[in-house]
Each structure stands twice: as C-alpha cells, then as structure tokens.
Amino acid sequence: MSRNVCDEGDDERDYGEEEDEEDDECFDYDYYNATDYDSELYECERNKDSEHFEYECLQIEQVERLLNESVESICSSIGINPSLAKVLLYTHKWDIDRIKEKHKRDSFQLLTDARIKSPRNSRTVDTANRASSYYIQCNICLQSSSAEKCASLSCGHQFCKECWCSHLEVQVTQGITIGIECMAQGCHILVPEDFALNILTKTSFREKYQQFAFAAYVKSHPELRYCPGTNCSVIIRAKENKSKRVICKHCKTSFCFKCGGDYHAPTNCETIKFWLTKCADDSETANYISAHTKDCPKCHICIEKNGGCNHMQCYSCKHDFCWMCLGDWKTHGSEYYECSRYKENPNIASESVHAQAREALKKYLFYYERWENHARSLRLEAQTLEQIKTRIHEKVMANKGTWIDWQYLLDAAALLAKCRYTLQYTYPYAYYMESGPRKQLFEYQQAQLEAEIENLSWKIEHAETTDRGDLENQMDIAEKRRATLLKDFLSS
Known part of the structure; x- marks a missing residue:
C-alpha cells in the first residue's frame, strides 16, 4: 500500500476500503471563496485587481x-398608471431612458x-360582444353574463370574471405572472398587475401573484440578481452586468454575478x-479516469491519492513522481509546462473520421482529468485545513503560542484554496481555446501557477517543518502568479 507523501503522519489505509463519503458529495467551494483574505501583502490594489467588482447586498424592502x-x-414622465409602468419597465429591461425616448418618438x-x-390595424372588439347588449357571452364558458360580471383588457376581448379568475389561478400556480x-x-396583450389583483379573489393567490411578480421584476433587471444561497433572500445589485465574483454578506455564498453559477x-x-454540459454528457465515458488509484511508475505498486498535493512518494520504493503525468519529480520542475499542456496532433486533419473522434476524446479526457483532479485536491485540502485547526488548538492549549x-x-490554507480554485477553471478555458501564440502564453502561465500551487500545498502539509518566512514567500509567489494570469486572460 502506498500513499501521498504529504500525509506521512496519517494512518495507512488498505486499498479496497470504501471511499470516503466526501468524494461523492458536492464540495463547498463557497467556504473558500467567501474566506476573507485581508493581508495587505497578498491583496492587489483595487485599481489593479482584475477581480475587483463593485456591488451591494440588498434586502427585499430596499429592492x-x-x-x-x-x-x-x-x-x-409619460402619464400612465403604475401597473402599466411596470409592464413597460419589465419589457424594456428597466431602461428608463430608452422608454422615455421611444415615448417621445x-x-x-x-x-x-x-x-x-x-x-x-387590429380588430380589438368582438363583433358579438359590442356594448349594444347588456349581457355578454363569454367565449370560454359560453355563458351569458351581465356587463359588470365581465372584464377585458385594452384589446376589448370580454370574458366573465370567473373564467378570468380560473385562468389567472392556473397561471399563478405555474409561477407565471407578468407574462x-x-x-x-x-x-x-399582457395582463397588468392591477387587473390581475382585482380579479383574483383568494388571498393566497393574490400573495403568490405579488411574490412571483416581484421575482420576475428582479430577474428582468440587469442590475439585480438573487443570491443562489439556500433560503437566502438577499438580492445583489451591481451597476455592471459582468462575469465577476460576488459574495453574499448574509450567507457567504460566492457566485458569478452575470450567470448566477459558481x-x-x-x-x-x-x-x-458548454464545459459543464459536456462533462455531464460524457461523465460515464470519463468515469475510469476519476479513479483515485494509479500504479507507481517504478515498482508498479498501487498508489492511493489521499492528499491535495500532486507530489507523490511511493511508500514501497520511495520513488518521487507527479500524480498527473507520472514523471520523475526530481526533473519535474523543468518539464512542468509539458505536464499541463495538451499536445495536439498536427496531422489530425488528414486522419480518418474515427481517428479524429478518438483524438477529440483524448483531448477532452486530458483536460477533464486535470479539472477533476484539482476538484478532488480541493476536497482533500479541506481535510488538511481541519487538521491544521486541530493542531493549532492543541498548541494554543499547550501554551505554545x-x-x-x-x-x-x-x-x-485559504490562499491555497483560492489559487487552486482558479487553476481548476483554467482547464475549460484552455480546452476551448484556439491554438496559437496566445494559447501558448496561457498554458505557460497556467503551468507556472500550477507549479507554485503544488509547492505551496507541499509546504502547508509540512507546515511544522517549514520555515514561516519560506511559507509566506511561497504564498506571495502563488498569489502573484494567479493575479497575473487573471489580469491577462480574465473576461468581463
């Protein structure tokens, strides 16, 4: 049995034991993204920080x-009632200036x-239902009702209020309001809010309508986005709709403001x-590379990765190697660029369709394996963080600081997670990137960041034998590598 060299002090586990439940659970990236990292040594200046984003967290009443x-x-400005104003704002994405301009025109x-x-040029009133008769036939239930028991929108189509009420209740049950x-x-023609609230007689449906309508207004507003945190009612407001990270002050959930995802x-x-969809579609194909074991490249004994660091040492023969490429770790520093860069087949265009399909799968698996490996490293390093907290508690209780x-x-540990999280998301970027000088620069910076992350991971897992100054210097280098990559390649 072999293990990650970074966990030499941990108990050994025999190959074949059940995997930890955490491998099957969704890792909580939000904890790491929400961790305050306030040290001035590692904080980019606001005007130079490519991730800086101005936003505010609002409560429902403020919104x-x-x-x-x-x-x-x-x-x-244009002299209409609030309900119609809401419809205008909703259909124009809350662009007040655009509405005023179109109104003038x-x-x-x-x-x-x-x-x-x-x-x-449209015929807005049904011929059969002109106001010449006191009774109006509803075209839904085909019953005649008095005029006061019927209602119509600006189009003039008359229906009895009972049918209107049933129609609105069905729509509200499905979560539809403004539409x-x-x-x-x-x-x-759209049903305005005041019309719907006058027709709905049950309090529960009126409340649901107002709740769903408010949610629709928020979702249509380019400056607003609901926090995706569980049971969180906070709404984020930002002047610019960009792919930037926001962190909810209430539940600490971290997410992209533009798409609302991680x-x-x-x-x-x-x-x-595209990447997540592809991973979901091809997950069964890629399952075999998600296994947590590989053979030692020297003695071929089975190795289980139980730490975040990719620097492995065989428990049997003490051979040091890279978990990703299985290369000798002693010469790995000079070859790290090759480890993270996919080598395209220059003659693939002339190959058969089947050969091109195999090459496409090979390329996908290359990037997927590294994407999944860093995701698992984050989970394992979360365990390392808990171990560090335990050891710190023991030292404090023993009056050792x-x-x-x-x-x-x-x-x-917080910076390591921050850097590795960024590194994980560089692989989808590289997968879809066109070959050329810019991709070569990206892969070079990606490899440099990966090398510094592995050095930092190693030093954290051996923190008790690592000089504090050396560790802090490595933190500085890793963060600078991350900041440089994002500055050059981060999209708005």
Missing part, C-alpha cells in the same frame, strides 16, 4: 423601494411594442456552460 422609484419616474407604438395596446396574456386566441474565472459564462501566532497557517 422594492428601488423598483418603485423607477415606476414613479415613468408614471410622472411614438407613444402609441411604445405601448404596442410592450403589448399593452393592440396595433392600430400572462389575454385569453382570446391570437391575442398577446464563480468560474478565467473562463467566461458561455464557455463554462496564541491563535494570532498561528493565523498565518490558516491564511496559507
């Missing part, structure tokens, strides 16, 4: 006031485009979406 200010502005066309009024249309066939720098939102004296170890 309601913000939205109401926009509604009042439209109402006073053609006010009727503005209302037509927003589906508040019917086009000029509810007139019941007449082919009519796309923060994925330097990869952009579209690319990470205070928590402040040992804080640098926690800072180092």
